[in-house]
Amino acid sequence: MVIVLAGNPNVGKSVVFHGLTGRYVEVSNFPGTTVSVSQGRLGSHTVVDTPGVYGLSRFTAEERVAVEALRTADIIVNVVDARHLPRDLFLTLQLTELGRPVVVVLNMMDEIRRDHVFLDADGLEEALGVPVLKAAAVRGEGIVELRQRLGGPAGPPPAPPMFWTKLADPVRRLDAIDRLLWWEEDATLIRTVGAGPAPGQQEVVYTRRRQAADDLAHRFFRVATSAKWPERIDRLLMNPWTGLAFVAALLVGVYESVGVLVANRLVGWAELTLQSTWVPAVETGLAHVVTPGSLIFRLLAGEYGLLTSTVTYLLALLLPLVTGFYLLLAVLEDSGYLPRLATLLDGWFLRVGLNGRAVIPLVLGFGCVTMATLTTRILSGERERTIVTVLLAWTIPCSAQMGVITGLLAGLGWPYALAYAMTVLTLFVAVGTMLDRMLPGEPVPLLLDLPPLRLPRPGNVFYKTRQQILGFLWEAAPLFLMGNLVIEMGKLTGGLGWLERMLGPLVTGWLRLPPATASAFVLGFIRRDFGTVALYQADMAPHQILTGAVTLTLFVPCIASTLVLFRERGVKNGAAIWLGSIFVALLTGGLVARLAP
Amino acid sequence: MAERGMSMRLSDVGRGRRVTVVKVADPRLRPQAARLGIQAGVLLLVKAVVPQGPVIVQTGPVTVAVGRRLAARIEVHPWTRKPV
Structure with a gap:
């Protein structure tokens, strides 16, 4: 039955x-x-x-x-x-x-x-x-x-x-x-x-x-007369002034908690711990079995070794950052805040051809662009879906990437974080406006049920976060291993050097980044955040980090979201969006490299 | 009564006012609006108005954000305690 x-x-x-x-x-x-x-x-x-x-x-x-x-x-x-x-x-x-x-x-x-x-x-x-x-x-x-x-x-x-x-x-x-x-x-x-x-x-x-x-x-x-406090909070959240002030406070909160606390303190501590305990242990242990310096030894415990640096990055860097972001998103979703945000931003979103409902996939995109692309189905029409998909693929960094970027920028101080946010936001508005003009039709008006505000329930928040972290590890770990394997093999065969020389003029000449960052772009194809992680290693001046962060944010979506992109939008549009992201990323990156002090 | 001539658009109603819906003049969104309880004859309380943005109305225990362009196509009467 x-x-x-x-x-x-x-x-x-x-x-x-x-x-x-x-x-x-x-x-x-x-x-x-x-x-x-x-x-x-x-x-x-x-x-x-x-x-x-x-x-x-x-x-x-x-x-x-x-x-x-x-x-x-x-x-x-x-x-x-x-x-x-x-x-x-x-x-x-x-x-x-x-x-x-x-x-x-x-x-x-x-x-x-x-x-x-x-x-x-x-x-x-x-x-x-x-x-x-x-x-x-x-x-x-x-x-x-x-x-x-x-x-x-x-x-x-x-x-x-x-x-x-x-x-x-x-x-x-x-x-x-x-x-x-x-x-x-x-x-x-x-x-x-x-x-x-x-x-x-x-x-x-x-x-x-x-x-x-x-x-x-x-x-x-x-109904008995309802409590007054949710009403008051509701009014504050949807008032343009207090509402936007809350959004700003939220962003600062994210920056301080995820960027400073998690990305710098916690990650720094975790990295140090793993590097002083796990890595040497693996190296000595492995030396008993395999000759140090041999091909296998380098694959397992070399610079991009599967057992050493991969494990360190995955557990000490990505995991805390991603956990931080998923936790925040879970709290926001469970409290019922997102529909309020949708209502508050509706007027602004109409200018980029969307209604406030688009807030949901876009905010979810900060968690995972792949999942968010699937959620575009809740939007009212094809037109909206196209616009949001493009914005997601081009301008929204996913939690893993965002975590790493926040960490990188938090090390430089808030003017750089602000410059990064403004650059991406400007592009977001520019791309949205352009698509709104290009695509026929007009946005469908908002019609959205506002569920009652409630205090986030710890149980819900916990389950949701756990589920997403498991999903992340499940999806990320194999790809990360594969990516590092490809890089290490590339190093051993000289293929990476060749690729870096090929990309060299683009990376050093146009983006004005150190040649070594070419590998960041190669990794970025596999998962967006890996590319950003590679930036951590390169020795760069603050404005170069900014250029790198902006370019990698706009750069092609990861393999998983590329697949979803093609499935949802078809091969032709998918390819156009995908190639467009490379073009936009390089164009913007080059401009940032020239305009940043 | 004068009410007949007092028909106005939901987008022009101020916060705290009560209105009854005369007509939802957007055929594409009419069924969706009806499901959320917004349809001809229904009493709405305007809970908030986001400047340049949606009108937030309450009908029964349900609160709905109505986009400005849709609100401009919803015809309403001011609500009076005594039915005409």
Whole structure:
């Protein structure tokens, strides 16, 4: 039997899914973070988690994914944010029209109790004609009851709404989901049926459903006056002055915590520790087995040795930095701050052809550009997706790279950090404006649900960070080994020297960097941050570090995000974006080299 | 009553005002707006207005940021306690 979880965005579907199947899906306080479908098992049943949607049709990628998943459902579990019952009931009513058994889970009941909200679950159960369970999935409450309910026999599907019985034949014979899509004026189904609903009918159905939802909410749900502090904070966060001041404070906080504390102190300490204990131990140990100076010895314990420098960079440098960034991002996501940021920046984003929603992939890009490129699916249209993908590939440094860059620049003092930020920001605006002018059409206006602000939950933040660090090590470690192997082999065969001579004029002449940094660019192809790590080693003047940091930020995305880029944008556009990044990186880098004091 | 002639755009409504929606004149976003509870006949409280930016409205317990260009296409009436 197939159990499909469905609900509005940000209602805790992923937590319920985890409770049922033991499988972890990323959880955040931002609408629309589940873009694809996750599957798990509950006994002999398959459980499917779907992206959050406000209604069923095929307007957006999430809705298309959710609708297709619901076709396979034997039972639908509708997860509802009890605090938002009037909103969520709209989808609940649609789901009960699909001719399949439905179980409604009222989630977030802990907050309902805390805020003394009146919610009559029994009354709702009777009115809807489907089982209604209470839960607080984050605390594990109600999961056992849900499991039991799903283990027992499924109830009958709810009765179809009255107006369906009045439908003419081709429509009545459609599958319940197709019938719903036909009402939604879905182009494919209008073609199948041969005619659409009468003009204005869709609105009539919508209004009727909305009214039914409001009636239910009115009878079974009453909000107590809510606490005032989230309201006040909300207002401050979205006021242009205080809001931007908060963004600035946040950036300074990141600079101080990740840049100074983690990147300099912690990394310095970790590096020193590993270099004085682990590295000599490996060298002496290895000397017993392999002749020092031989090919294998150099591959394993040489300058880019797999067991020495690779391990040191990965564990002492990249790991603390990446952890710092993921932790910060997890806190921001879980608190519900990002939609506020989206709202605050909407007016500005319109100037680069985007609406505030684009904040999400862009901010996530600071975590991992690859993942962020996938999240561009939440954007309203192709135009927005193209613009954001280009901006991500060109101007957004990922956490690993950002960590290293912050570390490098923090060593130089804040004027350099500021110069770096301004250069990248200027380019961001220039590229966005250019694309906005070039691409036909105009940005779709913002329409964004603002989830309540909440204190980040340590559990969520911890899980999310852990998951991302594991992903990072899983993805980064092999590539890093490979990259260092390539470099070391290049050194031994003289290939690297040749490449450095080839790139020499570009690196020394145009970018005015030491010839040795050519290897940074070679490494940058493999993973963006590796290139930046290579800058650490080169002996450079402050303005050269700035040039290097800017150029490598804009330089080609890593292998993983290149693959995603090609998959999402197609070979032609993907290649154009990829080559464009090299051109833009070198152009900007050269200018910085000439203009920086 | 005079209300008929007092129709205005959501983008012109000040903070703290209550309005009822007359029409969402953007066919592309109308269904999405309806799902978030913004549709003809609904009472909205304007919670905040970001200058040059979105209008933040509350309907029931749900808070929604409405982009300025969309807000300019949502026709509203000032809300009066006594229904006409």
